[in-house]
Amino acid sequence: MPTPGKRSAPESVRIENVTKTFRDPATGRENTVVRDVSLDIAPGELVTLLGPSGCGKTTTLRMVAGFETPTSGRVFIGSDDVTQLPPNKRDTAMVFRSYGLFPHMNVRENVAYGLKLRKRPAREIDERVAAMLAMVGLKGYETRPPSRLSGGQQQRVALARSLIVEPGVLLLDEPLSNLDALLREQMRVEIRRLQRSLGITALYVTHDRVEAMSLSDRIVVMRSGEIVQTGSPQEIYRNPTSVFTAGFVGKATFFPGVFRSGAVEIRGRTIRVARFAPELKDGDACAVMCRPESLVLLPPGEGVAEGIVIANIYLGHSVEAVIRPVATDGGDSAPTEAQSADFIVQIDNPHQEHADAPDGALRPRIYPEGARVSVGIDPALAKALVPEAE
Amino acid sequence: MSVFSVFSRVSRKSLIASLLALLAFAAADLWVWRTLEEAYTKTRDGRMRGIAASIAASAPASPAERTAWGERLKGAERDFDAAVTEGFPETGKPLGPVPVVTTAPELVALLTGPDPHVAKGVESAGYDEPFQSGQRVTIGGSERILVFAPLHGAPGEATGVALLAFRTDASDRFIFLLRLFACLAAVAFATILAIARLSRDPVLSSVVLTLFVIVGVFTAYPLFEAGRLTLVRADGSFTRDVWKSVFTEGRSLAALRGSIQLGALTATASTLIGFLFAFVVGRTTIGCKRLLTAAATMPVISPPFSLTLSVILLFGNNGLVTQRLLGLHDVSIYGLTGLVLVQTMGMFPIAFLTLAGILEGIDSTLEEAAMDLGASRLHTFLTVTLPLAVPGLLSAWLLVFTNSLADFANPLILAGDFRVLSVEAYIEVTGMNRLGTGAALSILLLLPTLTAFTAQRRWVARKSFVTVTGKPSGRITEIVSPGVRRVLFCAVWGVVIFLAALYGTIVAGCFVKNWGIDYTFSLVNIREAFERGRDALVDTVTLAAVATPIAGVLSMIAAAILTRRSFPFKRALEYGLMTPFALPGTLMGISYILAFNKPPVLLVGTAAIIVINYVIRELPVGVEGGVAALRQIDPSIEEAAQDLGADTPRVFRDIILPLLRPAFISSLSYTFVRSMTAVSAVIFLISARWYHVTVLIYNFSENLRFGLASVLATSLIVIVLAAMGLMRLLVGRNRNLDKTLLSR
């Protein structure tokens, strides 16, 4: 617990080779949910744990909070080994997915609870609660019980309740998952602003890639209890190290190809991709990852893959064309999982209907549904990856 | 997270610190024990020498007087034997002419025998010095310490020797206990230390440990003792005699048959009436549902004997109806018929509440659909309503069956020649002082009870078809024709009026001079009843008031731990806590007197044994209510509090208890009502100091002082109703409250 009176400095967090195994009490079977996870979080940093449902994000977070004890490995907050400390003795505050507001206390009492536990004088509590409620925009709601607040308001009470104790580490478990899309976007900005302005270290759990992208200093991608990649949002998006990460953090199309000394051969065409996984050796099969914005539609026969437009999704600032691949006559590879999936091509600025072709003619940028097209790759944005083993 | 799984990762430093603390405590413990033991032996030896000296001094000189004196010495109950001789005996030589006075011939043999310690003692006496032998000898089957004292003919001159052989069993037992306590203290300290130092959440660990101790000492141990007594003789050898006699004696088997027969009849009758009530409340638009429910609540909260009492007043040998109104003299209400009548009136509410929930839960759409498809009303009832209620009917039947088997109060007064197990067990214990047989009979009672109980829990309760839809329509389509409706109406009101008449009779009984003989108005009964029952009333309320908060808080703690924490042997603890729910009170009472009338836990005769019994018996219902409530509460609420810095007790006080308020108050009122109206277990546990009104009601009824009994029964009803009203005020209208109350 922070020393009373003194504003506690943001703490660093260090997770060292943590493994968590649950034992099913009925069958006695062991189930390893988090496997040898190590992570360092710098003071003031916001790190997001991103991964599909059930990959162990919440469990990892709860081990930092102290609700679960690691089966092996250690957790440090600052320089202290807190592995065996119960949650109430750790300088953390958690915002729960379901908020966990005290239903028998009103908004003010909820927010004041942590300060009361710290035995702060009543005057100080009143002042700080009022300031905190103003900060999260809940002035005037002091005496409402949580049951009479909207989802977004409840969320802000939960956030205020955690922030007011000025924790060394703020832990958030999908705090926005119960909100509607618009509110989610607002709160995302809000959380980021508060975290920045208070300079709090934060560990944020989500399975929403947009949320992770827009909030984080650093994203930790998890899969089946293991960390598969750590990096800034740009890095993760543009330079994923695996097909899994590439697919999970953003829309991606994968073209099967063969790796040849720094370039990739896709159906006879050689493309000099800007990046490739270092494990790839000459002659290896690879998957060329392309983001929607690095693909273009071309007249049939001109690109690396052929297909039929099955939908043009109008998004305002852009159009997403969904292309269902068709087998080409010169088909040299059996259809793989990645190949049979639809290609997603993003066409920016959709109101400009034609593009200049190299020969000076005008080419359509958008093709009508049902049209046969070819897909071209911008090699500067593509990356060759090791294909997923089935 | 496991509390005890942290041993492997305890740091070396804290382990060494713990070991050092343990060593320090052990040293202190050892020192205290040695000091106490030394002090004790010193006092004991001093006392023995003092007695020896005074015996030696009081021995008269003349031979004649000395013989008389010896006789007196022999007659008295003492913890020693003595031999007094004139002159000093020598090994192998016969004693001199003055007669030896002795209470045990072995002592004379010892004095003339070759024992060197004896020789030394005699020698010391010769030098006018008392002597205590370090060697123990066995006399009359027990170990003795020998003390020698000189006999004085003239001052300063020893003329003989007094040899005293003190029994050692009492002092040995004391020393053994002292050592036992020293060991226990060390073990307790080690346990506390281990919990405090080695576990992550010391409070949780201690609470879990405490619950295990409670279950072990107050549920498992008494039951074990009861079982043991049926198989082991007083000297510790194994015997099958008790069970053999139980199974060969006609009485016991007749009682088992009787219990089952009574249970089956009562269960059937109660289920029918209960279904009638539930059907009227749940599936028809007949009014006064509140009143019906209230009427059904009365028998549950009224003290035992009250319905029996009024039935006797109305239909007994001097009954108002039988004798006064009908002029009948040779009908007897005592026996199976009366019992079925009384039990049915007392227990149909159980069936009613079980069925009410189910019948209310049936969506009218189902019946509408059936009728829409062309089914007649009767056909709809038979093919839709009834089948949906079948699991409820079975469940109700089994619940009433177990209750009827466990019932003790009604048959105690009303059984006549009819035998049931609970009463037989009571008679064996209190009437014939055959505790083994009593225990065996009450264990025998457990068989059908447990079978029915398990069947109800495991099998029927889960088979319920009723799907709880989010929004009950609240709309009822009556499937009864107006004629049937009238019949149902009359039947229900018939029962209610009969019930009201029964309670009215008890109240009337308070104000009548001598029921059955002299029906003039009088207040003498009230005055006398309060005079004679005041202490018992105070005791009863005190005991219930003490047990209530303990059971309430304990049940909420247990519920919180069972739902929110995991620890080793959790299932065992859960079973241990819930078991008393299925135990007949007679068995509980008998096993408590068996277990707690001797060390190490000597409680018989105290208030504690009664309070503990209440708490243990009423705990399961509270725990169940708490568990059900906690299942509705998001665990992250508690986690949030803990995360903000609240430790386990704080989380319990700030979050769990307030959120469990309705369940908590239900549990409080349940315990209070049940404790105020207890009899089957408490009748074994009361003492001259701590009495229970229900037992007093029984005593008055036995002595045909029905007026006094009525007054006490009425006052109990009033107190209980007042307490219930207070609880209502505290929680507001609460359907759960009635449910919990009736769940037994």
Ligand SMILES: Nc1ncnc2c1ncn2[C@@H]1O[C@H](COP(=O)(O)OP(=O)(O)OP(=O)(O)O)[C@@H](O)[C@H]1O
């Ligand atoms: N107390 C527990 N006992 C047993 N298994 C558990 C326990 N808690 C979590 N698990 C298991 O651990 C795995 C990971 O759970 P966790 O809650 O960490 O996933 P998550 O990544 O947060 O998923 P989501 O995005 O759905 O919240 C799941 O398979 C879950 O079933």
Ligand SMILES: [Mg+2]
């Ligand atoms: Mg989760």
